[in-house]
Amino acid sequence: MSQTVTTREPATRPARRRTGRPWALIVAVCLVFGFLYAPIVWLALVSFNDSRTVSRFTGFSTHWYAELVQDERVIAALGLTLRIALSSAVVCTIVGTLAAFGLRRTFRGRGLWTVVLTLPLVVPEVVMGVSLLAFFVKLAGIPLGFWALLAAHVAFSLSFVVVVVRSRLAGMDTRLQEAAADLGAGPLTAFRTVTLPLVAPAIAAGSAFAFLLSFDDVVISSYLTGVGSTTLPVFVYGQASKRGVSPEIVALSTAMVGVSALLLLIGVAVVTWRARRVGRRVDLTVAG
Amino acid sequence: MARRRVPRWLAANLLLLPAGFWLAVFLLVPLALVVEYSFATRDTGPLRVVLPWTTRAYRTALDPAFLPIFGRTLTYAGLTALACLLLGFPLAWFIARHAGRFRTALLAAVLVPFWASYLARIYAWKALLDGEGLVNRLLGLVGLDRDGGFLLTDGAVILGLTYGFLPFMVLPLYVACERFDYRLVEASYDLGHGRVSTFFRVVLPGVWPGVLAGSLLVLVPAAGDFVTPKLLGGVDQSTFGSVIDDQFRGGNNWPLGSAMAVLLLLLVVVVLMLRGRRGEDVL
Amino acid sequence: MARKDGTVRIARLWDTDSRRLTRRSMLRSMAFFALAAQGATACAISEAPPRNASGATNTKASNNVAENRLNFFNWTDYIAKDTIPGFEKESGIGVTYDNFSSNDELEAKIATGAPGYDLVVPSDNFLRRFVRTNLVRPLDHDLLPNLKNLERRFREADYDPGNRFSVPWAWGTTGLAYSRSQLGTEVTGFDAYDLPAARGRSIVLDEARDGMGLGLLALGYDPNTKDAQQIEEATRYLLDLKKKIGQITSDVVEPLTSGQTPLAQVYSGDAFQAKDTNPDLEYVIPEEGGLTYVDLLCVPATAPHAENAHRFIDYILRPDVGAELANTIRYGSANTAAKPMIDKELLDNPMVYPPADVLAKLPFTKDLGPDVEARYADAWTKVKTG
Incomplete structure (x- = not known):
């Protein structure tokens, strides 16, 4: 902990001295966040719309939220989607990270492995959907539903984890591990204390991708949902095909963004509060 | 040393085994079916x-009639990848270098909008980009509005794609920027290089694995x-993907859809095989 | 079995009605699987596994699994609130109700046989394919005493004469929806696509037969034509029309509701959904004509609870249940006995129940056989990609 602080400090301080606050950068960042949240703000607005359209605001009402909380099918679909997305993220993270480490150094066959691990990015969704459907039902005898969806989601998300983790490992200083080994750490200890913390951001990013991909997938999932196991995106698409996107779904979207944003703000508050406490303690030790 | 006991190739293959197994069963075998379809009547x-x-x-x-579609797809x-790079780099750089203890929070904030249903987000953009929409009205204030709005244009497509894939660029870039040793920039300045020169000679090579990874995850x-x-x-707006999709849906032409998919896969395999050693550590 | 033999059979497949031939000529299992299992000689032809739909003559429906369950796969928002609870209460059968969003998805699912659905609702154009490939089982008319309630037009329809495989769930027409205030005029035919207010914003449906139908009708041809020349002309007409319209898409409800598009080719049911929110909209059958579509209840060949499915079909054919369904979804009902209980306002709406002279201009889409259907599909791909 203290080590990271000492290495980082001298790096940033002179930078600030030279350039001051990076105003141009801050403006750019605000614009990008504006881009990311503009449609969300719009969704939040129309979720309180009194008419069925999500494109024009005609008047205020909360009845879409009221309908949402009563709609068991949406809630059930959401539950299934979350379970699959979480499971897929866990499996992808473990399997993908292992694979990325496997590809770290050259060996015979690395090129072939790379090709295989890149393929899922390229296979068109509908092709993956129908071929997996055929595979599960005819060849493997795996019933459609949770497990089939999980297997498919892992298959198409795995590459994302591998690519991100590999990009972090690329050119990573192997001397750190050697130093750890020289200091008497076993390979596992060296991995846990040196390598893992260094790749942790990439692993986190990879699992976020796996979650996101699974959570949003429609085309492939629509072929693999079984009796009584509809995921949320598939449900939403089905509804949209007859009546356009239902404001109920917009209300759900708003609620989910709202809740996660709230959790995020709480997190920020906690971090700030902790940092203040730590800061005070540091002041004390310095004074003492 | 004890570590050397396991030969490198064996260790690597062992680590790759779970992924290999998974993809062999749930990707390669199903793809064999697609190859079969592609030769059917x-x-x-x-x-x-x-x-x-x-x-x-x-x-x-x-x-050759499909060439323009291929061209459109690549365009x-x-x-989209370029736009994601241009938007994503400042964001990733800022979060990695200047966000301090709020890094995680800001990264999470990039992902939060994606809790909203994909279709809802797209419909929101439709509403915003429409002739009566907010974007057109705001642009109207400065005289840049367009009759009928920006919906149903190539620009709208690229905007929508950029929106959808931005996180796949930002996160790898962040991962690269976070590792980047800022002292190199200092050194470059000290050696008398300007900002532009420093960016292209020091920063970009330093975060290159992230740029490659992000571009791959967005582009494909x-x-x-x-x-x-x-x-x-x-x-x-027909793209290669939609043509393939159309061949399967409506049951129009499964062999053609399969053949196009197989050709696409072959193309990528060839490109990957030919790419040489450059960037081999990443892709 | 000789490979050549199989090839010949396939070539003959479409000239005959024989279901046995059809089934035999299809290689149902994956060939490489067959290769592994049976050796290279058997690769060309393999017999379909004898499923429980054991031939066309035996229509006796019974449950393969003795359970009080029914797995129903339908379009979204396409049912009355009390339809399922009413059935469950009366029959003691528990219903699992799932939704699909496209006929293709439905086809892929039931083709595998595994999902275990007992009752599905394809559109008429897909029913024909389902029948061709033995995906649905013949209905057991002994279990459907209420079949007599059907309107004659739907008992003799050419997608399924005599209701051997299907019973209509609801029907509608393909026509034009438009915003009166935006176009500033009444729309009577396809020349509305030329109106300046529609330019660059109007929509044509992304469905091969409906889209091509628009071209054929606009040129005064039969939308079920087999004439290659006419199809070619329609393709050229549509390629020309493409320069004036905004999108080729099946996503029409929201654009119409919000006013993003002033003119769209639509299914009548979708038009009414949109009109609910946006009263400015009108639906019209173009003077050149249109098409009738029907969504049909049918029982997959692999249904585990076929008998329960029949009980549900008979239940939906009852006048009171049929009327409630029609009043909720506001599509056309094929149930004559239910008519007295259907809202007067709906019955009098010529857009839901067009008068006889208009109906004459609204044929069903006919099955034109694989060669002509392929020609339509290719022409449509050309329109979309050209």
């Missing part, structure tokens, strides 16, 4: 291969995404 349908074997689907797939994907899926062009684009 028309009226092949789900789980029903009609004989005799023929290569007609491949001959149709290689028809959409390329511009964006090339395959056909729902976004369908919803935001105008009449001429």
Whole structure:
């Protein structure tokens, strides 16, 4: 902990001295966040719309939220989607990270492995959907539903984890591990204390991708949902095909963004509060 | 040393085994079915291969009439990747270098909008980009509005794709920027290089693995995404992905759809094989 | 079995009605699987596994699994609130109700046989394919005493004469929806696509037969034509029309509701959904004509609870249940006995129940055989990609 602080400090301080606050950068960042949240703000607005359209605001009402909380099918679909997305993220993270480490150094066959691990990015969704459907039902005898969806989601998300983790490992200083080994750490200890913390951001990013991909997938999932196991995106698409996107779904979207944003703000508050406490303690030790 | 006991190739293959197993079972075997479909006769349908074997689907797939569509697909994907890079880099750099203890929070904030349903987000963009929409009205204030709005244009498609794939650029870039040793920039300045020169000679090479990874994760899926062009684009928005999709849906032509998919996969395999050692550590 | 033999059979497949031939000529299992299992000689032809739909003559429906369950796969928002609870209460059968969003998805699912659905609702154009490939089982008319309630037009329809495989769930027409205030005029035919207010913003449906139908009708041809020349002309007409319209898409409800598009080719049911929110909209059958579509209840060949499915079909054919369904979804009902209980306002709406002279201009889409259907599909691909 203290080590990271000492290495980082001298790096940033002179930078600030030279350039001051990076105003141009801050403006750019605000614009990008504006881009990311503009449609969300719009969704939040129309979720309180009194008419069925999500494109024009005609008047205020909360009845879409009221309908949402009563709609068991949406809630059930959401539950299934979350379970699959979480499971897929866990499996992808473990399997993908292992694979990325496997590809770290050259060996015979690395090129072939790379090709295989890149393929899922390229296979068109509908092709993956129908071929997996055929595979599960005819060849493997795996019933459609949770497990089939999980297997498919892992298959198409795995590459994302591998690519991100590999990009972090690329050119990573192997001397750190050697130093750890020289200091008497076993390979596992060296991995846990040196390598893992260094790749942790990439692993986190990879699992976020796996979650996101699974959570949003429609085309492939629509072929693999079984009796009584509809995921949320598939449900939403089905509804949209007859009546356009239902404001109920917009209300759900708003609620989910709202809740996660709230959790995020709480997190920020906690971090700030902790940092203040730590800061005070540091002041004390310095004074003492 | 104890570590050397396991030969490198064996260790690597062991680490790759779970992923290899998973993809072999849930990707390669199903893809074999697609190869089979691609040589079947028309009226092949789900789980029903009609004989005799023929290569007609491949001959149709290689028809030069599909070239403009291929070109459009690459344009959409390329511009999307570029836009993601231009938007994502400042963001990733800022979070990695200046956000301090709020890094995680800001990264999470990039992902939060994606809790909203994809279709809802696209419909929101439709509403914003429409002739009566907010974007057009705001641009109208400075005289840049466009009659009928920006919906149903190629610009709208690229905007929608950029929106959807931005996180796939930002996160890898962040991962690269976070590791980047800022002292190199200091050194470059000290050696008398300007900002531009420092960016291209020091920063970009330093974060290159992240740029490559992000571009790959945006470019390839964006090339395959056909729902976004369908919803935001105008009449001429057929992409390679949508043509393949059409061949399967409506049951139009499974062999052709399969053949196109197989050709696409072959193309990527060839590119990967030919790419040489450059960037081999990443892709 | 000789490979050549199979090839010949396939070539003959479409000239005959024989279901046995059809089934035999299809290689149902994956060939490489067959290769592994049976050796290379058997690769060309393999017999379909004898499923429980054991031939066309035996229509006796019974449950393969003795359970009080029914797995129903339908379009979204396409049912009355009390339809399922009413059935469950009366029959003691528990219903699992799932939704699909496209006929293709439905086809892929039931083709595998595994999902275990007992009752599905494809559109008429897909029913024909389902029948061709033995995906649905013949209905057991002994279990459907209420079949007599059907309107004659739907008992003799050419997608399924005599209701051997299907019973209509609801029907509608393909026509034009438009915003009166935006176009500033009444729309009577396809020339509305030329109106300046529609330019660059109007929609044509992304469905091969409906889209091509528009071209054929606009040129004064039969939308079920087999004439290659006419199809070619329609393709050229549509390629020309493409320069004037905004999108080729099946996503029409929201654009119409919000006013993003002033003119769209639509299914009548979708038009009414949109009109609910946006009263400015009108639906019209173009003077050149249109098409009738029907969504049909049918029982997959692999249904585990076929008998329960029949009980549900008979239940929906009852006048009171049929009327409630029609009043909720506001599509056309094929149930004559239910008519007295259907809202007067709906019955009098010529857009839901067009008068006889208009109906004459609204044929069903006919099955034109694989060669002509392929020609339509290719022409449509050309329109979309050209």
